[in-house]
Amino acid sequence: MKLYFLLFLIVFNFKNTHAQSAKMDTRKLLEFYETQRYGDAARYLQSIYPEDTGDVKVLTKIAYCNMMAGKLPEAEKNYLKAYAIQPDNLPILFSLAHINSRRGNIVNAKSYLQTIIGLDSLNFNAYKQLAAYENKPESKVNLLKKANSLNNADPDTAYDLAMAYHALKQYQPAYEVLKTAIASDPENYTLQQAQLSVSNQLGKYQEVVDTGEKLVKNNTDPNIINEMGKAYFYLKEYQKCADAYKMLEELGIQNEGTLYYIALSYRELKDDDKAALYAQKTIDEAISDYTPIYYATLAGIYENKNQFNDALEAYKRGLTFGNNTLIYYRLGLLYDLHIKQPKNALTYYHLYLKNKPEQEKEKEQIAYAKARIASLSGVKQTR
Known part of the structure; x- marks a missing residue:
């Protein structure tokens, strides 16, 4: 109606x-x-x-x-x-800014918003929208500060400004912005959750725990648990820290940092077996599946520069993170063609084939490795 x-x-x-x-x-x-x-x-x-x-x-x-x-x-x-x-009609200017934004013409959208500010220097929405298009952290903060000064209770602006301050590691201003906005809307869980990270950075650990324990009753968001885990650790509540981060592990969303805190917590609790287990898990989590490829790339660069010993070291370092057919093949070539050690070349050609390279994708390399094995099998190693 x-x-x-x-x-x-x-x-x-x-x-x-x-x-x-x-x-x-x-x-x-x-x-x-x-x-x-x-x-x-x-x-x-x-x-x-x-x-x-x-x-x-x-x-x-x-x-x-x-x-x-x-x-x-x-x-x-x-x-x-x-x-x-x-030309001074603000609703028309806002509509033109909106249309250009939807069409991806950010330059025009910003121009219309700047025109609005020129006509009305206290227009909250113009500053707020203009900040969304700003990529430079300092400029973004300045626009959001202006918008926030015009309406410090607006939750979206407060959140964006706090995150912009956080990106610049300006944690105290971020905390104050959120504190003011939360005072106007005490049940705004988004703002309270954003404040957890800032509070941790400022060492307000008990505040993080108190707020976090209230928030998880309504929403067991992993980010909340993560911040609580940090606070528990620095409050020396090591069992609670380990329990919090193990919840994330059970959800399959652990990372290097959460596993590391579990390892440190068990160490402080004198549970060396669990501490060692999680220290190893931390190491495993920190290693990317692509790490061997990165080392292979580095080694290839050394080869191009005729720095064969450096290339050899890089390839072997890559193998410490797991078997890799590419590295085995490249080591075979390196020993065979540049370092002139046929016995080592044979070893790595065999390892290449043993680790089952993709038959169709690597058929040329497979054929070459087999041919070199046949050729080198009767050759004594030379130095």
């Missing part, structure tokens, strides 16, 4: 304003709005008003309907006509 009344007022006002120049079926237009058939509404309005109309209300109404229908080029065309007539 409320929506119907609002739509009726819009159409009634629009009809009264333009009754002298066109006959409009109010009921039909209202039906288009109610059923969200904005494309039909735009076509209907265009059918009863001349294309060259200079009436800003008509132009913006048609533009709005096209924008809501997703016809952004048509919407922009009509808004630009209206903008040419009223």
Whole structure:
């Protein structure tokens, strides 16, 4: 009923304003709005008003309907006509910024927002939206600070500003921004969760635990548990720290850091067996599946520079992170063609084939390795 009344007022006002120049079926237009058939509404309005109309209300109404229908080029065309007539009209400028943002033209979107600020230096929404397009951390902070100063209770702005401060390692300002916003909305769990990380950075560990324990009753978010785990550790509540991070492990979302804290906690609890177990898990987690490939790449660079001993060391270092057919093959080539140690070359050619390289993908390498094994088998190692 409320929506119907609002739509009726819009159409009634629009009809009264333009009754002298066109006959409009109010009921039909209202039906288009109610059923969200904005494309039909735009076509209907265009059918009863001349294309060259200079009436800003008509132009913006048609533009709005096209924008809501997703016809952004048509919407922009009509808004630009209206903008040419009223260049200081803030709603038109916001609409143009919105359309350009949706179309990916960030330069134009920022330009319209800057124009708004030039007309209204206290426009909260313009600063807030402009900050979203800013990539430079310091500039982003300055825009968000201005928006926050105009409305420090807005949760989205407070959150964005706090995160921008956090990225710059300015934890105290981030804490104060969140504290003010939370005071205006004590049940905003998003803001409270954001404050956990900042509080940990500031050493407010008991506050993290108190807030975290309240939050997990409503939402067992892994980020909350992660922050609580850190706080427990620094409060020397090592069993609680280990238990918190083991919850993440059970969920399959452990990482190098969480496993490391478990290892340290068990060490402090004098449980050396579990400490050793989690120390090894930490090491395993820290090793990327791509680490051998990285070393192979480094070794290849050394080969290009004819630094064969460095290449050899890099290849072998890569193998400490697991078997890798590429490295075995490259070591075979290195010993065979550059270091001239046939016995070692044979060893690595055999290891290459033993580790079952992909038959189709590596058929040329497989054939070459087999040929070299046959050729080198009777050759004594030379130094």
